Amino acid sequence: MASEAKGVLVGANGLRTVSGVDKPAAMTRLGVMGGTFDPIHYGHLVAAESARESFGLDRILFVPAGQPPHKAEVPVTAAEHRYAMTLLATASNPRFDVSRIELDRPGPSYTVDTITALRELHGPEAEIFFVTGADAIMEIFSWNRSDALLESCQFIAVTRPGTSARRLQEWVARLEQGHGRRFHRVAVPGVAISSTDIRQRVRDGRPIRYLVPEAVEVYIQKHRLYARA
Numbered sequence: 001m002a003s004e005a006k007g008v009l010v011g012a013n014g015l016r017t018v019s020g021v022d023k024p025a026a027m028t029r030l031g032v033m034g035g036t037f038d039p040i041h042y043g044h045l046v047a048a049e050s051a052r053e054s055f056g057l058d059r060i061l062f063v064p065a066g067q068p069p070h071k072a073e074v075p076v077t078a079a080e081h082r083y084a085m086t087l088l089a090t091a092s093n094p095r096f097d098v099s100r101i102e103l104d105r106p107g108p109s110y111t112v113d114t115i116t117a118l119r120e121l122h123g124p125e126a127e128i129f130f131v132t133g134a135d136a137i138m139e140i141f142s143w144n145r146s147d148a149l150l151e152s153c154q155f156i157a158v159t160r161p162g163t164s165a166r167r168l169q170e171w172v173a174r175l176e177q178g179h180g181r182r183f184h185r186v187a188v189p190g191v192a193i194s195s196t197d198i199r200q201r202v203r204d205g206r207p208i209r210y211l212v213p214e215a216v217e218v219y220i221q222k223h224r225l226y227a228r229a
């Protein structure tokens with residue numbers, strides 16, 4: 001059974017959706033879409049738009065990770081390429097912006113530092129929602145200064161085919177009440193696209209048309225990203 005308070009619907013699973021109808025007009029509600037985006041694809045774009053609509057967010061700021069903290073041992077495409085593709089993919093949506101904040105900050109791209117900087121920029125009244133994949137979010141207690149991060153904003157976990165919504169619900173249910181209320185979910189049920197699959201397709205010479213925006217597809221071809229050496 002769902003309960004409702006101040007326009008917030010709280011489901012029996014503890015995950016909330018917001019009607020957005022009674023938010024104070026002046027308060028900024030900012031979605032921060034964090035990811036490696038290697039490459040960005042339609043799954044990310046649908047998730048961002050879905051989060052924006054469901055939670056009444058004013059804007060979505062895409063933040064490509066400069067140095068993904070948990071991928072030090074994994075080869076990741078140069079940050080400038082990932083940033084350029086994110087710009088190309090989001091250019092046509094007036095409510096989408098892209099930030100260089102994690103590219104321009106030296107060292108590992110800790111989310112807590114990003115949210116702190118954005119909080120300083122937008123002021124204490126701003127409501128900040130960090131949006132990312134459910135699998136990533138369920139590791140949040142291992143992230144840098146997770147206690148401070150958990151206090152600093154709210155979180156929207158994106159689930160899609162292949163990510164276990166049940167596992168996420170069980171995880172949220174295990175959280176302390178104070179933490180649990182900060183986590184929300186956006187389901188992108190029809191879009192089973194993943195960056196890993198796209199990279200593999202390019203490596204195998206298979207098409208990626210309709211999985212990424214055309215400008216991103218052309219960029220990947222032009223710069224020979226993900227192709228076999």
Ligand code: NAP
Binds near residue numbers: 043044111136144
């Ligand atoms: P990841 O481990 O590469 O991704 C985990 C899963 O989430 C994948 O299925 C991935 O799909 C999906 N995903 C990632 N970003 C998404 C997004 N914005 N929307 C929808 N699905 C998404 O995760 P990551 O991209 O490296 O990290 C996610 C975010 O968490 C980044 O902003 C990263 O900086 C942050 N993070 C911070 C810390 C820390 O502060 N210590 C540690 C880890 C992660 P795709 O591969 O298709 O994207």
